[in-house]
């Protein structure tokens with residue numbers, strides 16, 4: 272069934288892969304984005320008559336209300352994403368990541384599908400060898416983590432929405448982000464041949480951007496079955512520490528050297544392993560491995576040689 276989908280922040284890193292995928296599935300897509308990064312990532316799909324682009328702010332009720340009204344499906348990606356971006360603009364972080372979501376919820380009718388992207392960084396410090404499930408309490412420390420988790424609560428309180436708690440996403444997008452952990456480390460491996468690690472033993476979970484997009488499509492396709500809950504989405508065979516991630520990258524870039532030094536601290540104190548069993552039981556399985564992503568990123572960094580494609 273083809274639907275009318277509103278994607279706020281649709282010109283971002285995930286949106287620029289999601290929007291072409293939604294169009295390819297036959298859906299009509301409206302993108303609301305303020306093009307915060309002057310990104311041109313949707314040029315490729317502008318020829319498609321089923322795509323509408325609205326340049327505007329997701330916080331503006333006069334802009335958002337008519338777009339919500341005519342949509343069947345709402346995918347609110349618009350956000351200030353990542354800790355540095357939020358710390359640099361705390362008012363923006365609260366109003367975009369949280370208040371704009373509340374506004375969207377107030378404008379939505381229960382029959383409209385709402386699929387929200389949250390972050391699993393809110394799990395913070397996990398218990399050793401215990402997998403974080405959707406029942407594990409969220410305790411984000413950073414402003415970014417808090418605004419996302421507060422927004423998720425508002426989303427789930429509706430009882431009729433889906434929240435996808437994404438692992439750290441990696442891979443190529445026409446609106447590239449080099450600040451994400453895997454993307455950043457592969458850039459350093461290819462360009463510099465070295466990285467200094469802090470909190471090298473802290474574990475995280477990872478997910479390819481195309482699998483993040485497939486998770487949205489899965490939620491859309493199986494909405495009735497999934498509605499009402501949060502779902503961890505990540506690679507179940509990639510609960511890896513930063514050091515283990517570097518060891519994997521080194522298999523592909525043998526000259527890569529990594530050293531440990533106490534030069535920083537994770538603002539969310541992330542150190543956890545995640546179970547993705549709940550969404551897997553609904554029939555979703557990632558298709559792109561960490562090694563696929565590392566090989567892809569090595570190709571990407573023959574083209575891009577700069578960290579300026581980041582939210583930091």
Ligand SMILES: NC(=O)c1ccc[n+]([C@@H]2O[C@H](COP(=O)([O-])OP(=O)(O)OC[C@H]3O[C@@H](n4cnc5c(N)ncnc54)[C@H](O)[C@@H]3O)[C@@H](O)[C@H]2O)c1
Pocket residue numbers: 279280281282283284285286303304305306307308327328329330347348349350351352367388389390391419436437438439440441446448451582
């Ligand atoms: N990338 C990840 O690892 C990851 C993990 C978990 C959750 N998420 C969530 O997924 C969503 C998309 O993340 P991303 O990685 O694509 O980030 P991104 O920064 O590339 O995308 C955010 C988009 O929102 C737009 N935007 C910002 N403020 C806006 C405003 N006021 N009005 C309209 N548009 C605005 C930006 O121009 C950009 O296109 C975010 O909600 C993020 O919290 C991302």
